[in-house]
Amino acid sequence: MKYLSLGQILAVLLLAGAGVGLAGCNTVEGVGEDVSAAGDKLDEAAEERGAR
Template sequence: MTRLIALLLIAGSAAALAGCNTMAGAGEDISKGGNAITNSAEKAK
C-alpha cells in the first residue's frame, strides 16, 4: 500500500511538472493526484 501511494505521488509530480503551464493547471494536476490517492485508498479498504 505504501509503495502504491509513493508511486502515485511520483507519477503525479511528474505529470504536474510536464503538463501544467499555469498556476490553474498546476492546481488541477494536484487535485487529480489527490483524487487518485483517495480512490486507491477507498479500493484498498
C-alpha cells in the same frame, strides 16, 4: 574524467522532473488541477484497499 556524486545526480533529476512537470501544467490553475487529480487518485486507491 570527473564523476558526479549521488547528490549531484539526484539534484539534476529533481530539477529536470520539476521542469517537465511545470512545463506540462502551463499555469498555476493547471498545477492546482494536476494536484487535485493526484489527490483524487490517492483517495480512490485508499478506498479500494479499504483504508480509512
